[in-house]
Amino acid sequence: MKFHTAVLHAGKTELEKYGATLPPVYQSSAFEQQSAESLAGIFENKAPGYCYTRVANPTVTAFEMRITKLEGGIASVACASGMAAITNAFLNILQSGDEIVTSASLYGGTIDLFRNLGAFGIQTIFVENNNWEAFEGAIGEHTKLIFAETIGNPGLDVTDIERLAELAHSHGLPLIVDNTTATSYLIRPLELGADIVINSSSKYINGNSSAISGILTDSGHFKWTREKYPVLGEYLKYGPMAYISRMRATVFRNFGACLSPQNAFLNLMGLETLALRMEHQCENALGLAVWIREHYPELSVNFPGLESSPWHEIARKQLENGYGAILTLRAGSKERAFTFIDNLKLALQVSNIGDTKTLVIHPASTISLHSTQKQKEEAGIYNDLIRVSVGIEDLEDLIGDFQQAIESMEKQ
Numbered sequence: 001m002k003f004h005t006a007v008l009h010a011g012k013t014e015l016e017k018y019g020a021t022l023p024p025v026y027q028s029s030a031f032e033q034q035s036a037e038s039l040a041g042i043f044e045n046k047a048p049g050y051c052y053t054r055v056a057n058p059t060v061t062a063f064e065m066r067i068t069k070l071e072g073g074i075a076s077v078a079c080a081s082g083m084a085a086i087t088n089a090f091l092n093i094l095q096s097g098d099e100i101v102t103s104a105s106l107y108g109g110t111i112d113l114f115r116n117l118g119a120f121g122i123q124t125i126f127v128e129n130n131n132w133e134a135f136e137g138a139i140g141e142h143t144k145l146i147f148a149e150t151i152g153n154p155g156l157d158v159t160d161i162e163r164l165a166e167l168a169h170s171h172g173l174p175l176i177v178d179n180t181t182a183t184s185y186l187i188r189p190l191e192l193g194a195d196i197v198i199n200s201s202s203k204y205i206n207g208n209s210s211a212i213s214g215i216l217t218d219s220g221h222f223k224w225t226r227e228k229y230p231v232l233g234e235y236l237k238y239g240p241m242a243y244i245s246r247m248r249a250t251v252f253r254n255f256g257a258c259l260s261p262q263n264a265f266l267n268l269m270g271l272e273t274l275a276l277r278m279e280h281q282c283e284n285a286l287g288l289a290v291w292i293r294e295h296y297p298e299l300s301v302n303f304p305g306l307e308s309s310p311w312h313e314i315a316r317k318q319l320e321n322g323y324g325a326i327l328t329l330r331a332g333s334k335e336r337a338f339t340f341i342d343n344l345k346l347a348l349q350v351s352n353i354g355d356t357k358t359l360v361i362h363p364a365s366t367i368s369l370h371s372t373q374k375q376k377e378e379a380g381i382y383n384d385l386i387r388v389s390v391g392i393e394d395l396e397d398l399i400g401d402f403q404q405a406i407e408s409m410e411k412q
């Protein structure tokens with residue numbers, strides 16, 4: 001199935017048994033079994049079935065199966081948020097004393113999470129993205145995983161996934177990629193060699209800002225070993241399902257950040273239009289970026305679809321169907337950035353991306369507030385930077401709104 005078809009039909013479950021065209025919302029915390037033995041079987045992971053929604057739920061399964069198909073993996077685990085998915089992905093293999101090597105160009109919440117992991121004895125080394133010597137130099141005997149975002153939020157650097165996966169594998173390490181900003185519409189990191197892909201489905205997958213959620217998908221290709229990943233020990237017998245089996249049996253159910261069935265349903269609704277929305281949003285973003293560059297070059301618009309982006313070549317090689325729908329610009333100072341944002345009439349001031357509506361934010365004072373100055377610089381977050389998540393409005397209206405906001409800023 002090609003992508004526009006797959007978002008509607010891939011990974012269908014048996015849920016629609018009365019001919020419903022949508023999966024039902026199984027809004028139930030627990031599921032009855034007909035015998036003590038069958039409930040025991042489900043608890044031991046020996047029989048398929050449902051017992052308790054924190055562990056699994058049929059509507060959530062339907063969402064997981066569709067994402068698994070779209071990302072080209074073998075299984076997915078949906079979580080209460082993108083942050084919960086990232087946390088589960090890491091803690092499923094890490095122990096105190098382990099290290100993570102990551103691209104420094106990341107979503108602020110993920111940088112904050114790395115700091116929290118420090119309290120549990122897990123250290124993180126941040127390196128410049130796509131700097132292969134820096135990655136090589138940072139990998140040591142305690143390193144257990146490599147992490148990067150497909151398109152850094154909001155640095156908008158495009159990771160060369162194929163190359164980073166090769167580098168990770170040459171050290172016997174898995175590559176975990178956050179694909180939130182690109183989505184499987186633009187790129188399927190697992191096909192390029194990444195081992196686990198994570199999406200904050202609160203963003204483009206949901207598309208309407210109606211539910212917080214996250215999901216991770218395993219390729220099943222990584223060769224885990226008992227020596228390097230002792231926590232996976234007893235699950236290695238499940239072969240390619242070792243990673244997901246351990247997660248479902250331990251950290252996922254015990255940390256308890258499960259996805260509600262209602263939110264899984266909202267995501268399934270959103271998913272149906274993912275391709276259509278992304279197509280239009282990517283076109284709008286390119287159109288807006290080109291317009292800003294032509295009319296206001298001093299605003300240093302950054303967008304991977306512009307040849308001026310240092311990441312344009314990687315983006316061209318790697319992304320299909322577009323260059324994403326996020327752009328940034330630099331107003332010259334924090335005060336001018338605030339004035340510009342306040343003057344926008346159509347774009348909403350919202351700490352989110354991937355909505356149908358155009359959203360705008362000043363990252364340095366919001367999503368990256370808790371990062372150190374050094375972390376901000378490494379992540380490409382300047383004091384005058386404005387991030388725009390371009391929506392599906394008519395491009396002419398967006399240009400009109402940006403033009404009047406820029407002109408009002410110039411007058412002040």
Ligand SMILES: *Cc1c(COP(=O)(O)O)cnc(C)c1O
Nearest residue numbers: 081082083107153180200202213
């Ligand atoms: C929003 C975001 C997250 C976190 O997702 P939540 O659903 O808000 O927890 C992680 N990574 C990226 C790139 C994001 O944009």
